[in-house]
Amino acid sequence: MRGVGSTGRKLVEYNQEHWNLLTEKRMRAREVMEALLSFGIDGIVYGSVARGDV
Incomplete structure (x- = not known):
């Protein structure tokens, strides 16, 4: 895992x-x-559950 970059995303x-x-x-x-x-x-399921990254 790497830190958050300028895009606000992380792996x-x-x-x-x-x-x-x-x-x-x-x-x-x-x-x-x-x-x-x-x-x-x-x-409705949304957010982490819907994405699968609970």
Whole structure:
């Protein structure tokens, strides 16, 4: 990982364990969204969960 440059961005590298954790969190978010939808409640996922970098 390198520091933040003039663009305000930085390179982040995840190991496989971290990718697996992110996948689990996205799957859980999907379960919650589907449960809400079954009650007629629309939901929106945005930010870190939607991007997958929770």
